[in-house]
Amino acid sequence: MAPVLQLKSITKRFPGVLANDHIDLTLQQGEILALLGENGAGKTTLMNILYGLYQPDEGEIWVREKKISVHSPTDAIRAGIGMVHQHFMLIPVFTVTENVMLGEESLRYGDFLDRPKAAARIREISTKYGLEVDPDTYIRDLPVGVQQRVEIIKLLYREADILIFDEPTAVLTPQEADELFEIMRLLVKQGKSIIFITHKLREVLEVADRIMVIRRGAVVGETTPKDADREKLAAMMVGRAVNLEVEKESATPGDVVLEVRDLEVANDQKQIMVEGVSFEIRAGEILGLAGVQGNGQTELVDAITGMRRPTSGSIRLLGETVTYATPRKFTEMGSAHVPEDRQKDGLVLSFSIADNLILNTYYKEPFARGVIRQEKAILANAERLIEQFDVRTPGPLIHVGALSGGNQQKVIVARELSRPIKLLVASQPTRGLDVGSIEYIHSQIVKKRDEGCAVLVASSELDEIMELSDRIAVMYRGKIIAIVNAGEVTKQEVGLLMAGVQIDLTDAGRKKGRVKVESTF
């Protein structure tokens, strides 16, 4: 049978990056093709080309054996291609019907919206594909999983038959993800074809008919769930390790600095994201917190830095109970925090570098006497840290928003690491940074450890966890499912743990401390 979609030799270059390198892709009718690759491998770029958001530098797009050119999402939709974005494109104060018919309104009596007709079609679609949703509810009242269903209905309403799902599970709870997979299976059974973009191994093996692995912009292989297993996919996806070895001696752990017991934390939607988590970190060691994004790491880090109130459990810092302490209390006790989202939480972009470097100590000597700011001390501090942490800037009074991401991160790292601290909590410390900055920030973190600081590094980058950690805690669905010594596990094993898979290791000694996890299949 003829393929419904063919991408031929798609190439896309961004300044300094080859995002897509002659990629060929074929999609058959009624199949789910998984596009697997790490963050930044070029999956999303490829799909944005297909969806008309980018223009390819080279290559052709064929739909049902007809060459098409896609200059905008409108062209894509006309060709029957629809995309469920990672971030939903819905209007919260509109009903489901209104959202679905937006841009494709059915009318009656001239210019009046024919809501009943649209609602009827939505009901028809939702019965046919098992997409349960009430057309008359407002989007703002729907949980995320159902909002995603509305996105899918939107595509089906426009009669798309090639559906692209871009990291659809990133925002879903595991239960919602399972429901989504059911829907996807039903969709292909009804004749639709799906491209499923992800970097999660469990999902690929669960729903895909065929798997295509992309690494650094190029296709590195194709397989099927039958022929592949997690180890093989992980190896294909990651490829050879990036040579970014951190110079570090083995740790000499001292006293317990941070002790977390039975911690339970909810997110803003009151969903429990961290459940019964216990661990401790000692002075002079780095504990890596590994896990796929959205498994509770963000909430856990928020809780142990005072940014979020735990719902139960306890946190002790240097022997003192700080379960419900404020961020300032943590700072005053000698805890430092490199936040996950540097622009949202860590910096005031419109302020100067100098002002950002005193963000959480601005009220203290030598930066203030009484309530009077000491400009000389603030400036001297900035000049010293810019020099010491190699922040590339024309001067200390440049506003932080004008710096590159790497230099912004250095400002945060300089601020947090330059204080005399006992605990460092670094969340995604190198996300989106270039290799040079990554190396530098890693070396600074290790240096802090060697000075006797307890360090928690939360990262969704497995490489980072493997390189930095002395011990690794793996989080999965809100629980720490294993704490292992970094030297005793392979990257593949941690990757599997991150995917929620229990590894049957024969070495009895290594099994110690490992919690049994129920399989998700």
Added chain:
Amino acid sequence: MANQPDNKQKPEVTKVLLEEIIDSPSKKKGRSGTGQAILIPILAVLTGLIIGAVIIALTTEDVYKAFALSFGDGLGAAWKAISTSYEALFKGAFGDPARIIAALQGDNPIELRRAVNPFLESLVVATPYIFAGLAVAVAFRSGLFSIGAEGQIFIGATAATFVGYSIKGLPPYIHMPLAFLAGAAAGALWGFVPGWLKAKTGGSEVINTIMVNWITFRLTEWLLTGPMQRPGSGGVPLSPFIEKSAEIPQFFDKPIRFHLGFFIALAVAFLVYYFLFKTTWGYNLRTVGANPNAARYAGMNIVTSTIVAMSISGALAGMAGANEILALNRTLALGFSPGFGFDAIALALLGNSNPIGVVLAALLFGFLRSGATRMMLATGIPIDIISILQALIIIFIAAPAIIRTIYRLRAPKIEDRVVVKTGWGGK
């Protein structure tokens, strides 16, 4: 990339607006950015004056008559209308240069004072704008879009009036400051309430302050027709005159109204500048205003700083009201404010919410308003033209793209602009 979309996020329009016009890094970017932050207001004023000139020409009957004769006559008449209007505006704002020079050479101090009176009168008109502009600027800097200055001016004036007439026998150096501070305190209370509502309940300060304004207007009305009404005023809503000891002194004899309040305003502007940029409290407020998430991360108390910011803002607006009563009117009448509190919003935008900028913008408003009075007398161009001019200037400030397009200024790079991802933080 894979940022989790926060479902609860409510992008607040006012917040976006604030970021866009007050503190957008695009304005501060490097050298050219700083230059533009100053250049754009200047060009906005210039462009406003040019368009104002066109409107003057279009609304002058003689111009149409002249065009009916010939095109050249028309242009001549238009030029004449514009130049006489703007000349009158200038003389009204700054005084007649020839007369001032003559007075300087002469030996008559009274004539000299009269010659410079238009300039002094402009400063008198600018004074309440300085106080009110500072009030709005403090709120803006703290991330609060307060519309409450007008109500706070009313309550400040009311409190100052009450203290001014009801307490008798105090020496001036106690009574005047007391009445002035009573105005500030009343304004502070009027800022505290919406601030508290915002901080504790999340109620939008925009709505809160507007509602408080209405309550205040009606409250003042009731007071002036009831408890505070001047005995024997014959039903006219007027308060008793304040005691001589409560007056802010004017420096010269009538008709020169120039008074101490102007210097108090400058001193307060300096204090506000010092507070915002040189104290830890100011740093705290500015951080909360610029990025509440980072403020929370840094351990700052957002609830407290919201309430403090609104109270300070209210106090400053209260001073504007007190100043008008104690220095000029000496009695409270309903129509004493021509909308200082609303103009102050525009003023704070024009001054980039910086106390120095606010003072300059207030002076501009003072010159325009005061000059327009003379222009109206001299040319019959209604004073309302100034409102149009002010509106044009504000539009150009709020939409700098227009100015950039007209004058071919390079726009700041897109990637340097902050994308407002969240609203007020919901806390």
